[in-house]
Amino acid sequence: MTDIYRAIADPTRRKILTLLSRNEYTQSELVERFTISQPALKKHLAILVEEDLIAERKEGRYRVYRLKRDNFKDQYEKLQQEIGGVLDSKLLKLKTYLEGEIDGESH
Amino acid sequence: MTDIYRAIADPTRRKILTLLSRNEYTQSELVERFTISQPALKKHLAILVEEDLIAERKEGRYRVYRLKRDNFKDQYEKLQQEIGGVLDSKLLKLKTYLEGEIDGESH
DNA sequence: AAGTCATATAACCATTTGGTTATACCAGAA
């Protein structure tokens, strides 16, 4: 799975991504940097792992997290296409006019 | 309020934004273009209004919706700064290193 | 072997989300 929209919907997760963009961090190092509990933070990490935007590795008794930069970049570029397209919609007007699409069809 | 992250988290809402980027639409015209019920769609519209990304106006017995392009643009630019920053984090590494920040502090 | 610290997991909770159906309301048309 990779739903970047879900991943970035929460401010704590955005902060995690920002931190991991600069460094690898241990779970406890991350917990230190937030005010929420360890299990709460762990849940956010699990979501980011599930969405394949960060990776987790074992190192002794530690869990080290790192940003999956390549996938993050890919997914973010897709987001930019979709959301950016809302703004510069000039060319798209004709396209839409020609299609009588329903729901989230991709064509 | 304006939480663009919340607004774009749902695919139906993204589709609504895309549609409204090209045209104004009546609620019923929008409903036609989806497979969900009128009250379900109305809830999505309410969220987009709440987040100030679209506007609603009465026109006889119709409700016409339009994109609030300016605010959308502003909010999207903020998103790009925050999320884009995760990718080009070179300059930010020093900044972060100097600050021992906690949670989502803004400084 | 016992202690300690990092992590994992379970159980719980309140709120939000995304949908439904049924029904009320309201404005223009017949």
Add this chain to the structure above:
DNA sequence: TTCTGGTATAACCAAATGGTTATATGACTT
């Protein structure tokens, strides 16, 4: 005035979200 189509709202539901506390597990340290 009644009919009709567009919109609003209420009541309900299941699942997801974001948090908690308590406790278990696991791996170095002493």
